[in-house]
Amino acid sequence: MKLAYQSLLAGVALTVSSLALAAGELNLYNWGNYTSPKLIEKFEAETGIKVTITDYDSNETALAKVRAGGHGFDLAVPSHSHLPIWMSEGLIANARVDQMPNFKNVAKEWRNPDWDPGRQYSAPWQWGSVGVMVDTSVYNGDINTFGIILDPPEELIGKINVAPEMNDVISSALLYLGGEACSGDKELLRKVRDKLVEAKPKWKSMDYGVIEKFAGRDLAASLYWNGAAFRARLKNPDVRYGYPVEGYSLWADAVVLLKDAKNVEEAKTFMNFIMAPENAGLMSEFARYANSIVGSEAFMPEDMATAPEVVVPEEFIGAGKFYPTCSPEVQKMYTAIWTELQK
Amino acid sequence: MILRRRSFVIKRMPGFTLLALACFFALYMPLAPLVVYSFNEGNNIALWEGFSLRWYQAAWENQLVQSAAIRSIVVATIASIIATVLATMVALATTRTRPYRGQTIIYAMVNQPLVVPEIVTAVALLILFALIKQATNYHGYAYLVIAHSAFCIPFAYLPIRARLEGMDRVLETAAADLYATPWRAFKRVTLPLMLPGIFAGAMLAFVISLDDVVITEFVKSAGQDTLPTYMLGQLRRSITPEINAISTVLLGISVLMVTLIFFLSRKKTA
Numbered sequence: 374m375k376l377a378y379q380s381l382l383a384g385v386a387l388t389v390s391s392l393a394l395a396a397g398e399l400n401l402y403n404w405g406n407y408t409s410p411k412l413i414e415k416f417e418a419e420t421g422i423k424v425t426i427t428d429y430d431s432n433e434t435a436l437a438k439v440r441a442g443g444h445g446f447d448l449a450v451p452s453h454s455h456l457p458i459w460m461s462e463g464l465i466a467n468a469r470v471d472q473m474p475n476f477k478n479v480a481k482e483w484r485n486p487d488w489d490p491g492r493q494y495s496a497p498w499q500w501g502s503v504g505v506m507v508d509t510s511v512y513n514g515d516i517n518t519f520g521i522i523l524d525p526p527e528e529l530i531g532k533i534n535v536a537p538e539m540n541d542v543i544s545s546a547l548l549y550l551g552g553e554a555c556s557g558d559k560e561l562l563r564k565v566r567d568k569l570v571e572a573k574p575k576w577k578s579m580d581y582g583v584i585e586k587f588a589g590r591d592l593a594a595s596l597y598w599n600g601a602a603f604r605a606r607l608k609n610p611d612v613r614y615g616y617p618v619e620g621y622s623l624w625a626d627a628v629v630l631l632k633d634a635k636n637v638e639e640a641k642t643f644m645n646f647i648m649a650p651e652n653a654g655l656m657s658e659f660a661r662y663a664n665s666i667v668g669s670e671a672f673m674p675e676d677m678a679t680a681p682e683v684v685v686p687e688e689f690i691g692a693g694k695f696y697p698t699c700s701p702e703v704q705k706m707y708t709a710i711w712t713e714l715q716k
Numbered sequence: 717m718i719l720r721r722r723s724f725v726i727k728r729m730p731g732f733t734l735l736a737l738a739c740f741f742a743l744y745m746p747l748a749p750l751v752v753y754s755f756n757e758g759n760n761i762a763l764w765e766g767f768s769l770r771w772y773q774a775a776w777e778n779q780l781v782q783s784a785a786i787r788s789i790v791v792a793t794i795a796s797i798i799a800t801v802l803a804t805m806v807a808l809a810t811t812r813t814r815p816y817r818g819q820t821i822i823y824a825m826v827n828q829p830l831v832v833p834e835i836v837t838a839v840a841l842l843i844l845f846a847l848i849k850q851a852t853n854y855h856g857y858a859y860l861v862i863a864h865s866a867f868c869i870p871f872a873y874l875p876i877r878a879r880l881e882g883m884d885r886v887l888e889t890a891a892a893d894l895y896a897t898p899w900r901a902f903k904r905v906t907l908p909l910m911l912p913g914i915f916a917g918a919m920l921a922f923v924i925s926l927d928d929v930v931i932t933e934f935v936k937s938a939g940q941d942t943l944p945t946y947m948l949g950q951l952r953r954s955i956t957p958e959i960n961a962i963s964t965v966l967l968g969i970s971v972l973m974v975t976l977i978f979f980l981s982r983k984k985t986a
Contacts, residue, residue, distance in 0.1 A: 400938035405949015410779075425939035428949030434933060441842050443849025445938045585763045 402446040409659030447634035468630040475648035483665035495627035496644040497665035511593035516615035519549040532593035548620035555699035603682035616689035754960035771961040784946040795864035796921035803872035829867040838934040855937040872917035879913025
């Protein structure tokens with residue numbers, strides 16, 4: 374009874390506080406479990422702005438809610454693949470991120486991404502890549518190729534996993550066969566299909582949750598994301614992450630100011646805030662993905678600042694590329710290949 | 717319950733035990749690892765590292781979980797009260813009157829949330845509430861409460877209606893014969909008798925509201941994550957047994973409520 378009373382009181386308090394749209398508030402709409410609580414505490418202490426975080430679980434949900442309007446959010450964090458849609462639908466306001474004081478900290482390769490030319494709209498949040506994880510105690514040859522998955526060496530056969538993500542798998546195969554992701558070249562896509570179908574019997578699984586399987590040495594290779602590769606290495610020191618030299622795809626999430634934001638100044642303050650090295654370091658410390666801010670390594674935990682999964686080695690930077698969402702026609706062919714692969 | 721009294725006993729049908737066991741197995745097996753790994757010592761939801769309650773403690777101390785849980789309970793409490801009051805009125809209007817035109821339609825309309833896919837309701841509410849939010853600039857909890865109340869009504873309605881239909885009309889008729897006004901007869905006779913049904917309905921509505929994901933995800937405004945939507949948000953990154961611990965607690969609450977409902981509705985035949 375007492376608990377119920379307290380909860381009711383808390384509920385009333387919540388309702389009242391959400392009614393009073395006082396100055397100094399900020400509503401951030403972000404992926405769940407992605408915002409560092411320490412970062413928010415620091416921001417609130419430094420600026421006096423109270424931050425409310427609301428979670429979403431997919432780009433589609435976020436887009437649907439923001440598109441409908443009346444959402445009450447100021448900032449959102451879409452992925453690069455969806456950002457052009459947000460822009461073309463006029464959901465984003467131009468915050469002139471490139472003129473913010475802390476923009477000077479943004480690494481030069483992140484200042485002019487294809488999906489936000491000139492970087493006026495979006496402040497960098499975190500990013501990662503699609504590559505290969507290999508247990509080097511099983512195979513110690515060259516791991517910087519998708520050949521690990523598609524033309525696997527003898528030692529790895531039957532110990533390979535592939536992330537069940539259509540776009541990542543097919544785009545990686547396209548890159549491996551000398552094409553570009555989202556290519557509409559039917560001849561090439563046919564080769565991709567044959568390659569994948571031929572390789573599949575050599576795989577063990579197409580699944581998520583690989584970290585524990587590498588830890589238990591059930592798997593020896595996987596097409597996967599860098600963040601998980603990093604966490605797997607902390608559990609099994611033989612795990613290495615390969616950056617395929619034939620090309621690999623990158624993803625990035627970026628903070629954008631919504632057109633119908635109520636707290637525009639507060640939102641811009643936040644965008645500037647996260648581009649400071651010490652704050653970007655906090656972000657990465659929590660979510661364990663790389664950020665795009667020069668000097669943030671100094672504020673990351675030791676194991677992260679030196680991790681080759683997080684800090685891309687110089688020689689592999691050039692091979693990584695961003696790919697937009699494929700056109701509907703290509704998407705259809707992808708789906709056809711994917712269906713065949715699932716059989 | 718009727719079956720038990722008749723001579724046809726389903727329990728004696730060939731293969732009954734086996735089939736029943738298979739059904740229970742399919743229903744409850746997937747939950748077993750979830751519960752087991754909530755007690756895992758390690759960070760992992762698939763690698764057992766010994767027994768510990770650390771994830772329960774972690775969830776209990778997690779501020780985000782706390783505020784989401786309180787929000788869930790507040791919304792579920794208010795929504796289930798509203799839904800139960802409305803459901804009681806509808807149940808009376810569809811059982812304690814002379815049959816009238818459109819009665820079946822009312823019945824069907826009240827039960828609409830059971831039939832319409834949840835995502836359809838969610839998208840419809842998203843669009844409607846977005847318009848209202850833009851027009852009024854109000855972003856409070858009313859939207860969640862209204863949405864939850866609406867889809868909880870049939871869940872509250874069904875047990876109440878079942879109770880009313882199972883009740884002997886004689887007592888109510890007797891009250892009327894003894895010159896009780898309709899209101900007095902309702903207050904002194906009908907209401908006390910239907911109370912177990914009302915409680916069962918309210919608890920079912922509470923559980924349904926507590927567990928809802930899809931509609932909540934689409935209707936919630938800033939800072940209105942409930943426990944289930946909070947959990948959904950965790951899925952993109954690697955999951956820790958904390959989620960198992962929260963799920964186990966939610967599961968426990970649901971099981972407890974359903975058990976209570978069972979005992980409440982059993983009383984009526986005793």
